[in-house]
Amino acid sequence: MSSEIIVNVCMGTGGIAAGGDLVMEEFTKQFEAAGIENATVKEKCKLHKVGCRGFCARDVLVDVNVDGAVSTYQYIQPEMVSRLIQDHVVGGRPVKEWLVGDDYHTFHDNQTKIVLGDLGKINPESINDYLGVDGYKAAEKALTTMTPAEVIATVKESGLRGRGGGGFPTGLKWSFCAANKSDQYYIICNADEGDPGAFMDRSVVEGNPHAVIEGMIIGAYAIGASIGYVYIRAEYPLAVDRLHMALKAAKEHGYLGEKLFGTDFNFKIKVKLGAGAFVCGEETALIASIEGERGMPRAKPPFPANKGLWGKPTIINNVETFANLPHILNKGAAWYASIGSEKSKGTKVIALTGKIRNTGLIEIPMGMPLKDIIFNIGGGIEGNRLFKAVQTGGPSGGCIPQQHIDLPVDYEGLASVGSMMGSGGMVVLDETDCMVNISKFFLEFTQSESCGKCVPCRIGTKRLLEILTRITEGEGKEGDIELLQELAEDVRDSSLCGLGMSAPNPVLSTIKYFRHEYEAHIKNKKCPAKVCNKLLTFFIREDMCVGCGMCLRACPVNAISGEKKMPHKVDNNLCIQCGSCFDACKFSAVLKE
Amino acid sequence: MAGLATKFGSGAMTNSVAEIAENEAMLVIGSNTTENHPIISLRMKEAVAKGAKLIVADPRKIPLVKFATLWLRHRPGTDSTLLNSIMNVILAEGLEDKKFIKDRTEGYEEFVKSLESFTPEYGEEITGVPAEDIKKAARIFASANNAGIYYAMGITQHVMGTYNVCAVGNLAMVTGNVGKYAAGVNPLRGQNNVQGACDMGSLPNVYPGYQKVDIPAIKQKFETAWGKTLSGNVGLTASEMTGAMLDGTLKGLYVFGENPALSDPNTTHSVKAFAALDFLVVQDIFMTETAQLADVVLPGTTFAEKEGTFTSSERRVQRVRKAIKSPGEVRLDLDIIDQIYKRVSGEGDVNQSPNPSDLFDEVAALWPGIAGINYDRLEKEGLQWPCPTADHPGTKFLFEQSFSREGGKALFTPVPFVASDELPDKEYPYVLTTGRELFHYHTGTMTRRSTGLNRIAPEAFVEVNPADADVLGVGQGEFLTVSSRRGSIKLKAKVSKIVPPNVVFIPFHYKEAAANLLTSDAMDPICKIMEAKVCAVRIEK
Amino acid sequence: MINLTIDGKSIEVAEGTTVLEAAKQLGIKIPTLCHDDRLKPFGACRLCIVEIAGMPKPVTSCTTPATAGMSVQTQSARLYRLRKTTVELLLSDHPNDCMTCIGTGECVLQELAYQYGIRENRFAGAMREHKRVDHNPFITRDQNKCVMCGLCVRVCDEVQGIGAIGYAERGFEAKVIPPFGHDLDCVFCGQCISVCPTGALSGSIWSGKPRMEGVKFTDTTCTYCGCGCNITLRSHGDQVIRVESKSDNHNRGWLCVKGRFGFDFINSTDRLTTPLIRREKGGHFEKATWDEALDHIAKKFNEIKEKNGPDALAGLSSARCTNEENYLFQKLFRAGIGTNNVDHCARY
Structure with missing residues (x-):
């Protein structure tokens, strides 16, 4: 046996959380242990840590690659490692029952991976791995063979638009910035990913940090910036570590610092840690934060491209935007523009979550219909329940109902139904989700993350939340829907920054498509999805109840009575609809109507 | 103001406060501006925010240092040496304004010669400021298009005060920074109407408008106007009066709205002098330390009770208006003076009261500098003199065309090294310097009666450097006895790096621990100002 | 252009x-x-x-x-609606106590409520509940009335250069406070009070004094240092109750702690209210009538002048008093008595 064997262990945050580091340790230990008799293993077998490949629900994912034939295993735990080595690595017999199934392949095969292409394949902690996939070739090409204007022209032609949410054409933004006369320009990578449930940027920085750095070098060259910043959440320790590691390696290889690629171009990157304020993802607030001020947005115009960090022309792009750039430079604008839809080019990374079988990080060509994402890549709704809606664009996005299931997912498509691309969050909702409650959930987030600077956002979101809360608690009044609508429109139209402008989206879109649910809450005092406890009546089915007493003990107001081993009863005059009994019952005997 | 008058022909802020914001460079020396002229300091901060370079020269780490590009911590009493060595660098590096010097000044050669010995190294030896910083200051100041100098009592209250002022003027001249917008030589006046009191002739040598009493033609003009024969002898300065009281030549004194018994340096000495008088009249709003020594006390009015004008530091004549009635039997100050005038001279109708507006017109007729100002014009806002005609808009900065000296040129005046009168020695090893703090004003007559101000700053203190505090074994807030050759006071220690080692600072607002019991009455021989800013003291626990 | x-x-x-x-x-x-x-x-x-x-x-x-x-x-109709909603939102989190508020009558929010005719509030809901903590003698904070306009924070930073206050918390609970809730660097200039559009910041010594009714406004000049700030005295009867400054004057409305808050000496009970005479050397002060005091002075001055000449008399005038007083004072000595022995304490 003289075959080459490569074992990849998923070591993204998801992978590590599932035990990836323990699995890795076990592999290392066992490979090094004298007990493994086949000496070839030691010489021929390589063990790699790789970044997230998107299907975190199946972690720990492990590839065993024997001479190019890849078998992928799912749900691997340390105790399974010895059998994998014995049977597959040593014995050449894949462990069939641990292999991923067809759904793993449909999940991946329906994607178009550019940004995520190398994630899960290369070791993010090795610059050589990155160089092995043509790393830093694009930056070299730009700096040594193109003028800054040509770089900007190429990015313009590619049709690349900002992936942070706004969707502003990247090349155009760069040209605005470059048009300013200044002694200093700055380029900033926004890695302050703050949407709940979003992990696109984190995965990219963790899984392929050099691609981001290379993108920044290209952008810096295009606008003439000698200083760049990566503004990254301090709560992303692994991403921060790998970023620092990559910056150090890039500097040592001469990709950062002075006279890059033998040209006169100098560029250095500083890392600035964000303290977890959602609003700091807003570019002017981010700039304020780097300047040492409270992260509060500033009015635009002037736009950062004209007056940004320290009053100098500044470009802020998102992680994903930067990670696209090396590919565009390497393969050409025309290639990139050939992917995607008419006005939205290329691909989009999406965090697919919610009531769906295959949750994870995916990358799709712009314009892919919603239903393909949900039913092909996502594998459909969990538990065969009915699809209700999909919420896109993070906490400030909107909810898109069944009737728009064929909607192409691109900037225009999402906006046309009152939602947005945002940074790429996608939460699938089914019949068990209450839309009023969903919109309340998102308002809770945006309200608490408002910086408090402008009135509509500071107080308006609070009032929206209060009205939604009273509706879910059965206190809704005639006219509340109209009041919500009016206030939501006013907050949207008069807030200072994107946070306030988009915070009402969940309210507006749910009222638009699910007005009947609001009406049921207000007029009939019912929650059709049976989510809003205050609107439900709890009772115990005698035939199911075994009289274990769990519900009785859980009830905080002694509303449940019953003898041991005898069916229990809820006294609805005492019940406060907290739902504790429902959660406590192990026999599905507690019902709510 | 004798220094500036010699050099330019008159002494006042050459420029306006608003222009400070347009300075490219500023030198603030001997002025704790944020605490003593808070609103002027806002303009300095504005200039810094706009990119101006600020040089602060002060032995103490005053709050303005936070905004400074460069802080020169010179030893107390070495201001002119510091300035001379800065000018030495300017000449050595060819940074002087040759055209200005040629066209608008005289006495340059002698001045250049006088600077030869003031090398930055010599400057460092005398002032303690590193030679490198002296050079930096020279470059900052001389390379700016507009550079202003701002100073206050930290420059003047020294035995060599006049020389200090001359050195300040020389620096402005050598860099061409006088007679133009947003530059100049700017003494910041400590009291609301110092400028006005001087303008109005409350000086022993000049009538209103700085017209000399010993020039016969001028004397005659005033004799005609006032219908009296006037004395042609220059009178006594306030500091000379103290001596004259003690030697018995001065018998009667009328003190109006001041408290020299607390504000005079070496107050023990001046209190003795007041006691030696045959007759002392004090007119004030409170029973001040001086009033307590009087034979007659006259209750005066506050600014809120009267009509009139004040002239601010920037030569701005502004209206004071009556808001309320005075308490008790209090009479208007103007009435009181008028009554005494009428009763002393036996002339005029004692049943008539003077009208402030008429009095202002009377001065305006005698002093061309304010001939264009009257109460009607002041109704909306103040006017800056010179304002010679009724349609003149007032003057933002002085000497644009020429200086007020004969021939119209500014005079360079060589400034030799002069040491402070009383330097520390074995017996009195520390240098005491005095001043004001933000929350109080002068002798505290007004501010110490303000509950809020007195609550924030209730008691006297002496600032001591931590190194000295260590040697003395004194902790924060512990009592210290500070003594000089003239007196001794007991007050709490404020251990702070605001003062350098071997220097202590005491604010002079507090009568219960009056700093001026310690200070020296050594006098500048030219303008008769006393050396309140430097004396030697001993400190004991 | x-x-x-x-x-x-x-x-x-x-x-x-x-x-x-x-x-x-x-x-x-x-x-x-x-x-x-x-x-x-x-x-x-x-x-x-x-x-x-x-x-x-x-x-x-x-x-x-x-x-x-x-x-x-x-x-436009759209702008009107948006502005009205904004005012209504502000009012929904504002104590409705204009009757007893120190800011009444000069409150921008109150005026806006009036202009937009907001009586009922569609958005009534939770209100902030800040405890009042004021450990300083000058500035009273009533944070429940704060509209988060940021003027106080900006004036402290941009104009005063102090930065004694900043923002804390987020969303509805966002507020303006000094670092860690202490008055660390404050110089009590009161610039923040002067720009506050509501009754959230006020002068502690204004409290309980008349607000608008019967209040007289007098434009005058500050009596402290040589800056010559223009001030407006608010008085009620014979009491000066507040000092403020208009923003269009040469000091742009900015004042310092003394100018703004140091005015209670005017109505101090320590004020001298009658002439006092010491009828014999070393004796006590006794109250006198004006005629008695003034005649006594004239008599003594003339005696000294006759016996020792006019130069045995001198006057110390005041850098605190008006030009007119200074003029008349020096004229008294020069023309009335006949000496140039007149000076003032400007040197100290």
């Missing part, structure tokens, strides 16, 4: 002029709450929003620079 149209009227303005400033030049009033000409634009209150042709959404006129050919609309 830039040409633009506002509400159909053309105007030419300098480069860098904001839409709000341009409108002001045209005499068009746009409501504002967080704006002050003396400070950098902030764009927080959203009341000065205007519609600009070609822009999809209303923008704040205070932050938007005028550009050539711009067409601005300052009034």
